[in-house]
Amino acid sequence: MKNEMSPVTSVYFITLLKAYLRGTKTRQEVIEELRGVTPMHDKAEDSHTEVSSLLFKTASEMNENYYQDIVTAISNATDTTPSREGVIHQLEAMLTGFITPKQLFEWATWHNEPDSEDGAGFFSDIAVDYFCTQLLPASFDELAIAQYKQALKIFQSGTHNSLKDKVALVLLSEKERQRFLFYLGDYIQGHTSPEQLDVYLLHKFGMDHHSFPYMSSLSAIMHEPGKLPALLHMAAMDA
Structure with a gap:
């Protein structure tokens, strides 16, 4: 019994999902963490399953009560908004080939889905709001790598003026x-x-x-x- 692993609680999955939603962990980083927690998890579907669904499935396999724990915690959370730190992390991951442009798009626009909560008033940073709710949905097929690099430069700007950052993002085109x-x-x-x-x-x-x-x-x-x-x-x- 001395070698028995400490039980993973629902808090672990809640924290992991929040990190993905805010952007501080990429899709691939979440999957790698889940692999470490459940070595017997079927990986065949990993490349096709939406991140939150994969996380819910893994948590439920570990304990059937975790699903409701996670749903309740996330529904009442105020810290699941895509963040500037998250946008920077996701853009860096995409530009280094760790995730694909499509995976960046899926992360940035998860809140825009018809069955998701309306994102209006959801963001505290208007530049992040514009990037996630307007720029990527409207221009994803037209954006080139040079423009993604410029977007990363804008979000990393030392001045961190959201109004100016939004103007610069509009002017990517x-x-x-x-x-x-x-x-x-x-x-x-x-x-x-x-x-x-x-x-x-x-x-x-x-x-x-x-x-x-x-x-x-x-x-x-x-x-x-x-x-x-x-x-x-x-x-x-x-x-």
Whole structure:
């Protein structure tokens, strides 16, 4: 009996699932941990089973009461939101080939599923919110490795300004960069009012001219359209 392993409780599975949901553990890291806990677990389905389902199945095989324990804990938890730390971890894993782009997508958008709780108001970081609920769902098929690398750079920014980070994420697309030049160019040349500029800012960034973080910089180059490309590069965090 001295060599008997300490029993794994439902808390272990709850902690592991939270780590996946927040992003601090990848799909592959969760599977490796489960293999260590249940050596006899059937691995044939691992590459096809959704992470939470695999975790629930493994926990239930160990103790049939764990399933309800986990469901109750996760349903009442306030720390299952995808986090900035999690986005960085998942992007790094994808860029090093540890997980696939599809697995990154599956992690980032788990809360967008029709049978999941609505993600509205779910995030405390608007840049993470935009990445998970808008950017990846709308542009996954178009994003290149260079853009994923730029996204990682944005999330790792030392300034950690969520408003500026969201603007930079929107500007990952060349099409959005051209729109930025067009609409802001119209404004600084005096062709549109702040209220007219708001139509663009609200639609693309979810901000008006009062909350747009580059408004003071924009005001400083009024009637100097030649300086707008430099502002674009700053907003896109190209430097």
